[in-house]
Amino acid sequence: MMEFKAIKKVYFIGIGGIGMSALARYFKFHGKEVSGYDRTATPLTHQLENEGIAVHFEEDLNLAPKDVDLVVYTPAVPEGHKELAYYRQHGQTLMKRSEVLGLITRSSFNICVAGTHGKTTITTMIAHILRHSGYGCNAFLGGIAVNYNSNYWSDERNVCVVEADEYDRSFLRLSPDIAVITAMDADHLDIYGTAAEVQKAFIEFSGCLKPGGLVLSKEGLEKGAELKGDHHLTYGLLDPTGHPAGPGVSAPDFYATEIRIDQGDYLFRTLSSDWSIDKVVLPMGGRHNVENAVAAIAIAHRLGIPGDKIVEAVAAFRGVKRRFEYIVKNANRVYIDDYAHHPEELRALISGARELYPAMKCTVIFQPHLFTRTRDFADGFAESLDMADEVVLLPIYPARELPIDGVTSELIAGKMKKAKVMIADKKEVFTRIKEQAGHRDQAQLLITAGAGDIDLLIEPIRQLLEA
Numbered sequence: 082m083m084e085f086k087a088i089k090k091v092y093f094i095g096i097g098g099i100g101m102s103a104l105a106r107y108f109k110f111h112g113k114e115v116s117g118y119d120r121t122a123t124p125l126t127h128q129l130e131n132e133g134i135a136v137h138f139e140e141d142l143n144l145a146p147k148d149v150d151l152v153v154y155t156p157a158v159p160e161g162h163k164e165l166a167y168y169r170q171h172g173q174t175l176m177k178r179s180e181v182l183g184l185i186t187r188s189s190f191n192i193c194v195a196g197t198h199g200k201t202t203i204t205t206m207i208a209h210i211l212r213h214s215g216y217g218c219n220a221f222l223g224g225i226a227v228n229y230n231s232n233y234w235s236d237e238r239n240v241c242v243v244e245a246d247e248y249d250r251s252f253l254r255l256s257p258d259i260a261v262i263t264a265m266d267a268d269h270l271d272i273y274g275t276a277a278e279v280q281k282a283f284i285e286f287s288g289c290l291k292p293g294g295l296v297l298s299k300e301g302l303e304k305g306a307e308l309k310g311d312h313h314l315t316y317g318l319l320d321p322t323g324h325p326a327g328p329g330v331s332a333p334d335f336y337a338t339e340i341r342i343d344q345g346d347y348l349f350r351t352l353s354s355d356w357s358i359d360k361v362v363l364p365m366g367g368r369h370n371v372e373n374a375v376a377a378i379a380i381a382h383r384l385g386i387p388g389d390k391i392v393e394a395v396a397a398f399r400g401v402k403r404r405f406e407y408i409v410k411n412a413n414r415v416y417i418d419d420y421a422h423h424p425e426e427l428r429a430l431i432s433g434a435r436e437l438y439p440a441m442k443c444t445v446i447f448q449p450h451l452f453t454r455t456r457d458f459a460d461g462f463a464e465s466l467d468m469a470d471e472v473v474l475l476p477i478y479p480a481r482e483l484p485i486d487g488v489t490s491e492l493i494a495g496k497m498k499k500a501k502v503m504i505a506d507k508k509e510v511f512t513r514i515k516e517q518a519g520h521r522d523q524a525q526l527l528i529t530a531g532a533g534d535i536d537l538l539i540e541p542i543r544q545l546l547e548a
Contacts, residue, residue: 478533
């Protein structure tokens, strides 16, 4: 296998991806010459360019360097991509992002966070607590930490906090010392085929633990008892009566209780059988994020970080870009943006926002991501979106996929029963937001959600709402 010290020049195909950009920053930090391609310029690619990384946006062999030591690519890059095909034909060393992470973390202590929901927030929370408390870590995040405006940082301590991606079974290349598993719901069925295969992959991931390693999983996961590892603990919430949250769910090893809301923040206690910390303040919306915080707190406690430092770090946490991110927040108008692209993520997002702002009219602008995901989960999307008062559906963002006959945003709209729903393009969205912005006497909660290019609407919408 290639040795890290032998790598001098690295080229990334798909450098604008959140995980790829973290690796690009890692190589740049360690003195390597880094460049890359992506099909679309974004704020993140502009930031990479400002950091001295050359990026181009045309699929052009004349712009791709020929003398690189390593080419890194993602499974989302089509097999027919001209640059990828060129490097394969000329015998260049190619590695997937997951293989590079495996190379980097081969000799480190690794905290790897996996799950179909919540992994980005928990990964970022853990890395933030370790950094803020002075413990230190190297972080490879799947989102931009608001505190540091970055998805990567480095530290002398040989500890890595890594977001473990289940797509294409990438996480099976990692070697965790601690594995966090947040959810094993059906997703990426274009890869796995069935929900059972998704669960099987997570069980296999738990088997990647180093000897003596720890699995921390959300209490109540189906097949959770089949997770492997020498040590297995659980995390979760207790309901308001102090009982496990849900029928047939046991009390977790780490849990939050006495949860209350104070001016948009969550206040709670975190306990285990022999330890507790009081007066934890999480300045981030969504009850599901309290549960995410419990997982991060549990890991910090297992690493020996004192409770007072954990409390300080959680109170200072400012969240993750596009994870229940407040764009506008005032007395009668709240605008929240989120990456939610799965029915369960939408359910947690909308219910969390409505819990905080029950008196406000709730409008959700949602961009479905992938034709296959829309086809497979249309019923779930409709059920979750029906929790809003009004829903605007954008056309499906295709990403790596070709269209599927009969699969459009209308498939979701046709299954909705409660919320007022309309199909609109981006121009129509702006017209509608502008109209609503004029009704300043009406309390309004606006949510944009999706994993495609809906993030390009955020700043224009913010400007309309604040005009």
